[in-house]
Amino acid sequence: MQASLKSTIHPVRLWLGESRSRLPWRARWTFVGLPPRCYFCDAEGDLGLIDLCAECFTALPWTAEPDRYASTFSALAYRDPIDDALKALKYRGDRRAARLFGGLLAAAARNLATPDALIPMPLHPDRVCSRGFNQSLLIAKHTGDWLRRPVRSNWITRLRATPSQTGLHAAERRRNVEGAFVVSSNIQKEIESLGVRRVALIDDVVTTGATLDAARHALLEAGVADVQRWAVARAMLAKSTIPT
Numbered sequence: 001m002q003a004s005l006k007s008t009i010h011p012v013r014l015w016l017g018e019s020r021s022r023l024p025w026r027a028r029w030t031f032v033g034l035p036p037r038c039y040f041c042d043a044e045g046d047l048g049l050i051d052l053c054a055e056c057f058t059a060l061p062w063t064a065e066p067d068r069y070a071s072t073f074s075a076l077a078y079r080d081p082i083d084d085a086l087k088a089l090k091y092r093g094d095r096r097a098a099r100l101f102g103g104l105l106a107a108a109a110r111n112l113a114t115p116d117a118l119i120p121m122p123l124h125p126d127r128v129c130s131r132g133f134n135q136s137l138l139i140a141k142h143t144g145d146w147l148r149r150p151v152r153s154n155w156i157t158r159l160r161a162t163p164s165q166t167g168l169h170a171a172e173r174r175r176n177v178e179g180a181f182v183v184s185s186n187i188q189k190e191i192e193s194l195g196v197r198r199v200a201l202i203d204d205v206v207t208t209g210a211t212l213d214a215a216r217h218a219l220l221e222a223g224v225a226d227v228q229r230w231a232v233a234r235a236m237l238a239k240s241t242i243p244t
């Protein structure tokens, strides 16, 4: 293993082990009588209150330690075994995957500037109705538990049910989501009265970051000074969508 990667994941592992007491009781309670088991190989969990074994933890496709001022932060690469687990969460509502990834995202982002609140990337209400859940909200709740930050799922609204970004190249992705998000005037007042300066948008997968950027823009316009963009995993654009 590269020395740089080792120095990235060792502190993550330590933090997960030492931070179990950070979790609120209701989160710890979910492990009572049902101790952590590795999400990937089903071995006994040995990293604290997270569903992972040490071996699978080390083998995960971690990204390097984030730059404190990086514009978009992602904890992992979107490839085996992360891709299948995130699909299980997105399409089948796998709550165990949400619990795992929420914890890993918190551990990986622990040294970034602390946000006042976490904001899951919103789905269009029609999409929430058909799917029954928002996968980013499921992840953000667990990230919020570990980092002890509030989660505000109503602070930003998706106005348009934008077509899927899959198969689009970077410029098309930007156009596709332009103006798709808004912060209502009531929420704007709430943000002002709470003195919110910094938030982190939470997403499951980031590719070009166009969707996160559009949401960030809406929050900046609403007066939030610093809008961080956090994703569990970073995917590469398919070669067929990169203009030659």
Ligand SMILES: [Zn+2]
Pocket: 038, 039, 040, 041, 042, 043, 052, 053, 054, 055, 056, 057
């Ligand atoms: Zn394992």
